[in-house]
Amino acid sequence: MxxxxxxxxxxxxxxxxxxxxxxxNKNAIDLMISKGHKVIINTGRPLFGVTGIIKELSLEREGCYVLAFNGGLLYEPLTKKILYKSTLSPELIKLVSSEAIKEKVHIHMFDEWDVLCESHWEDDDLRYYIGRLPGLKYKLIPDDDLSDVYSYKISGVDQSSKERLEEFGARLKCISDGRIDAFLSHSTLLEIVISGQNKGTGIDKVMEVLGIDKRHSIAVGDEENDIPMLEQAGIGVATKNATQKLKDVADMVTENDNNNSAVAEVIYKLILKDCN
Structure with a gap:
């Protein structure tokens, strides 16, 4: 098999x-791993936002990995090693920060284990983002002191206007001469990364590490930042609750949504066909 x-x-x-x-979902994931299949978390979340899931799913096993920051970091829970990373330079961080101040768009940054925020962005948008991940904390850095700062991604937050975030992202791509990419991971969250960094390129890195042909990969997601992942995988699956843009590129749409174990549905239909 x-x-x-x-x-x-x-x-x-x-x-x-x-x-x-x-x-x-837990039982299906555990069963597929016990049969020798691999599970990879591929998320826009920071690494510290995945530690609880690593423990809950017992991913500290051989062949299990985490792709965090939309493909910006590849982590092996078993060895606790970072196998690959891609970060924004201080120059690009300064460019984004300057434009964010001008456009009045809240931003914050990320290293491996912290949310980093300039003092002038300690506001309601920051508290909104922090509140999305229980137990998450942030570290303030002095305003305009970004010379030694690196970041896997920058998040732009606007709770009132998706269109405003999209316009801000398009502006960043333009003024960075294509060195920055920006896309929505939620109607209120803009992800800002090095150009070419996404969940799809992350799949290539993992399959190379595992030595498995990409046609044996399956990707499941729900938002527009999952589009590269679904396009790159052998089979791309959108959950029932996914955005229409994602469903348009998917090979399959689940009958169940995320509140009704869509992941288990995928596992039993596509991986463990004889175990259900």
């Missing part, structure tokens, strides 16, 4: 709207 590699988005896919993993 060919071994499959399952790439899972977290929010809106693996977890329900209350950020819980269903027992059906």
């Amino acid at each position: 060919d071994k499959k590699v399952l790439f899972l988005d977290i929010d809106g896919t693996l977890v329900d709207d209350q950020k819980r993993i269903s027992n059906d």
Whole structure:
């Protein structure tokens, strides 16, 4: 039996709207791993936003990895090693910060284990983002003191206007001469990364490490930042609750949504066909 590699988005896919993993999802994931298949978390979340899920799913096993920051960091829970990383330079961080101040768009940055925020951005938008991940804290850095700062990604937050975030992202791509990419991971969140960094390029890195042909990969997601992942995988799956743009590029759409164990549905239909 060919071994499959399952790439899972977290929010809106693996977890329900209350950020819980269903027992059906847990059991299906555990069973597929026991049969020799691989599970890879592929998320826009920072690494420190995945540690609880690593423990809950017992991913500290051989062949299990985490792609964090939309493909910007590849982490092996078993060895606790970072195998690959891609970060924004201080120059690009300064450019984004300057434009954010001008456009009045809240931003914050990320290293491996902290949210980094300039003092002038300690506001309601920051507290909104921090509140999305229980237990998350942030570290203030002095305003305009970015010379030694690196970041895997920058998040732009606007709770009132998706269009404003899209315009801000387009502006950043233009003034950076294509060195920056920007895309929505939620209607209120803009992800700003090095050009070419996305969940799809992350799949290439993992399959190379595992030595498995990409046609044996399956990717499941729900948001527009999952588009490269679904396009790159052997089979791309959109959850029932996914955006229409994602469904348009998917090979399959689940019958269940994230509140009804969509991940388990995918596992039993595409990987463990004889175990259900």
